[in-house]
Amino acid sequence: MAGGRPRAFDDDTALDRALEVFWRQGYEGTAISDLTKAMGINNAPSLYNAFGNKEQLFRKVLDRYADGPARYIREAFDQPTARAAVEALLHGAADATTDPDHPRGCITVQGALACSPGTEAVRDELTARRAAGEAALRERLQRARGDGELPADTDPDGLARYFATIYQGIAVQAAGGATRAQLHQIVDTAMAVWPRRADA
Numbered sequence: 001m002a003g004g005r006p007r008a009f010d011d012d013t014a015l016d017r018a019l020e021v022f023w024r025q026g027y028e029g030t031a032i033s034d035l036t037k038a039m040g041i042n043n044a045p046s047l048y049n050a051f052g053n054k055e056q057l058f059r060k061v062l063d064r065y066a067d068g069p070a071r072y073i074r075e076a077f078d079q080p081t082a083r084a085a086v087e088a089l090l091h092g093a094a095d096a097t098t099d100p101d102h103p104r105g106c107i108t109v110q111g112a113l114a115c116s117p118g119t120e121a122v123r124d125e126l127t128a129r130r131a132a133g134e135a136a137l138r139e140r141l142q143r144a145r146g147d148g149e150l151p152a153d154t155d156p157d158g159l160a161r162y163f164a165t166i167y168q169g170i171a172v173q174a175a176g177g178a179t180r181a182q183l184h185q186i187v188d189t190a191m192a193v194w195p196r197r198a199d200a
Contacts, residue, residue: 105175
């Protein structure tokens with residue numbers, strides 16, 4: 001018995017196009033018709049069959065973003081020291097949020113800046129992903145304090161919150177038109193607060 005008709009689109013390409021739309025317009029500002037047009041899908045039912053509803057598609061797009069334009073985040077945490085990891089994270093953000101091949105800013109920061117009451121699940125998802133990033137940073141700083149890389153009186157919670165705020169601010173500044181050079185300068189200024197051991 002013959003199967004259904006093969007899809008007329010490639011899943012990876014379609015997801016990349018959906019990512020661009022959500023990134024540029026935000027979750028709230030993106031209509032299903034925007035997605036089907038950009039993704040090369042004939043109609044809404046075809047989109048739902050392939051990717052689920054709009055919220056499910058957005059979650060898939062966020063995973064795609066993490067594995068693609070935002071992969072510098074994982075790479076930053078592979079650095080041998082906590083300071084190198086934070087510098088790589090922030091400088092990576094400055095580069096990624098001003099990449100001329102993509103919309104400016106960061107989808108996880110901008111995706112739900114304006115959400116109506118019916119989209120709490122999306123806002124909560126983005127909040128959770130940002131919180132997970134801050135938690136990973138806090139754990140890395142705690143480990144650095146335990147290893148003696150940071151002074152014993154360092155506050156990993158406060159430092160992680162500070163650098164997470166700088167990280168998110170880079171995305172907002174980039175979306176507002178800040179240049180890559182300006183953002184790298186912000187990173188250099190932010191790193192000046194890095195705690196130094198008395199014997200360093």
